[in-house]
Amino acid sequence: xxxxxxxxxxxxxxxxxxxxxxxxxxxxxxxxxxQPTNWQAIKHHLLESLRLELWIVQPTCDSLAVxxxxxxxxxxxxxxxxxxxxxxxxxxxxxxxNHLLATAVSCAENAIPCIGMxxxxxxxxxxxxxNACQQAGMQLIALSRAQYKQRNEPAWLARLQQDYxxxxxxxxxxxxxxxxxxxxxxxxxxxxxxKADVLITATGSGGTLAGLSLGHPNCQALGIAVxxxxxxxxxxxxxSQQQTNWHLLSDFVGKGYGRFDDSLxxxxxxxxxxxxxxxxxxxxxxxxxxxxxLISQHYFRPRSxxxxxxxxxxxxLAGLLYRGLISQQEYDLLMA
Numbered sequence: 001x002x003x004x005x006x007x008x009x010x011x012x013x014x015x016x017x018x019x020x021x022x023x024x025x026x027x028x029x030x031x032x033x034x035q036p037t038n039w040q041a042i043k044h045h046l047l048e049s050l051r052l053e054l055w056i057v058q059p060t061c062d063s064l065a066v067x068x069x070x071x072x073x074x075x076x077x078x079x080x081x082x083x084x085x086x087x088x089x090x091x092x093x094x095x096x097x098n099h100l101l102a103t104a105v106s107c108a109e110n111a112i113p114c115i116g117m118x119x120x121x122x123x124x125x126x127x128x129x130x131n132a133c134q135q136a137g138m139q140l141i142a143l144s145r146a147q148y149k150q151r152n153e154p155a156w157l158a159r160l161q162q163d164y165x166x167x168x169x170x171x172x173x174x175x176x177x178x179x180x181x182x183x184x185x186x187x188x189x190x191x192x193x194x195k196a197d198v199l200i201t202a203t204g205s206g207g208t209l210a211g212l213s214l215g216h217p218n219c220q221a222l223g224i225a226v227x228x229x230x231x232x233x234x235x236x237x238x239x240s241q242q243q244t245n246w247h248l249l250s251d252f253v254g255k256g257y258g259r260f261d262d263s264l265x266x267x268x269x270x271x272x273x274x275x276x277x278x279x280x281x282x283x284x285x286x287x288x289x290x291x292x293x294l295i296s297q298h299y300f301r302p303r304s305x306x307x308x309x310x311x312x313x314x315x316x317l318a319g320l321l322y323r324g325l326i327s328q329q330e331y332d333l334l335m336a
Contacts, residue, residue: 039192042275042308046295051302054291055191056277058310063105065132068312069201069208070102072182073174080168080178081112087166088113091174092143092151094258095120096129096319098312099173104138115139115167119148128318175207180239183211188307189219197304202226202287202311203236203248204257210239212309213246221246224287227257252290258282264289265326269333278334280320283313 042054061067066074081089089107093100093116100116107114116138123142124130130140143151150156151172161169170176189196196219199212203223213221213236225232225248233248240246254260260281268285272278279285291308300306314335321331 037187040275040277041192042277044274044292046292050295050298050300052295052300053191053193053305054295054308055193055196055306056275056308056310057188057191058312059186061312064312064315065098065105066102066312067314068310069183070098070174070312071106072186072211073099073179073207074102074106074170075182076178077168077170077174077176078106078110078112082110084168086112086168087164088115088168089170090115090117090160090164090167091170092117092119092148092172094118095124095127096316098316100138101129101133101136101315103170103174104133104136107138108136113137113139115141115164117141117143117148117151119143119145126322128322129315132315171205173205173207175205175235175239177239179207180211180214183208184215186211186215188212188309189216191305191307194305195219196307198222198300199307199309200224200287200291201309202283203232204283206232206236206239208309208311209246209248210236210243213240213243217243217245219245223248224290225250225253226283226286228253249290249294252286252293254286260286265330269330272334272336277310278314278336280313280317280334282316283311 038058038060040056042056044054047054058068059071061071077089089103089112091099091103095118100118103114104116114137116133118130118140120142121144123140134140157169188199198220199216200222201208201212201224203209203225204227209221209223223236223246236246236248264281264285267289268279268281271288279288288308291306294300317326317331317334320326321328
């Protein structure tokens with residue numbers, strides 16, 4: 001079933017967004033090891049009173065589709081597909097998946113065919129994320145929730161590989177040893193004011209937290225879980241090659257992945273007004289609000305330098321607008 005929210009004007013806005021985004025996405029270049037880095041210091045009375053520094057960091061990127069951790073997690077998957085002359089890349093994601101769109105755009109930039117297996121009963125051609133994926137050349141295949149649950153099962157993946165014998169299968173979120181390696185090479189351990197003490201990230205599939213831990217053994221890596229997944233810690237332990245310098249907090253998931261209330265949305269809006277930095281309430285907003293809660297609880301040692309890795313995901317705001325979960329005014333403010 002296709003769900004349309006609002007009137008024709010809203011639909012026109014969404015389609016225009018997709019067109020403009022695709023134009024931006026086509027300017028993507030895959031990151032190299034010397035990827036420029038954006039740092040921004042956050043000023044807040046809590047930080048000053050507790051003698052803390054908080055920095056936000058992400059790779060420099062002019063594309064919403066691959067901003068944050070996306071280009072890092074896809075880098076070595078793209079390289080592997082090219083070096084091994086794969087027929088294409090196949091991966092998985094929900095109907096508004098940041099990872100699916102990042103894969104579609106990265107593959108388009110590198111002339112690699114790609115397939116996206118989408119957790120949905122029926123593909124919605126007006127969905128802004130899926131529309132942009134298709135505009136970038138990704139073939140979309142709908143999977144029921146029951147089918148999608150098998151995406152990590154070896155037997156199911158073996159059958160899928162038989163159906164696509166020359167295709168590189170990339171796990172959901174790009175979370176694999178290749179994705180972890182890409183994240184581990186991104187140096188966030190040295191802020192403009194000196195060595196970082198704690199590296200913080202929103203955590204969904206675990207690859208980014210594992211990469212930060214592996215790449216920065218002398219820092220503490222802190223993950224703020226945004227999903228209810230009892231196996232997440234085990235996955236991170238494996239991906240990080242049993243590093244012990246990481247910790248996962250699962251106290252801030254709320255009602256679950258993708259769910260947020262008015263107070264969290266308002267936090268994102270206020271943060272934008274105060275800092276000019278855009279957050280979204282699914283990943284970065286949920287994690288950043290958790291950081292300020294932890295600060296108020298004196299979780300961090302005084303004089304600590306905290307680094308918040310902004311994992312991107314702002315393209316998902318169009319999906320929230322499309323579903324009527326945020327207003328046009330809220331969307332415009334967060335995207336400004």
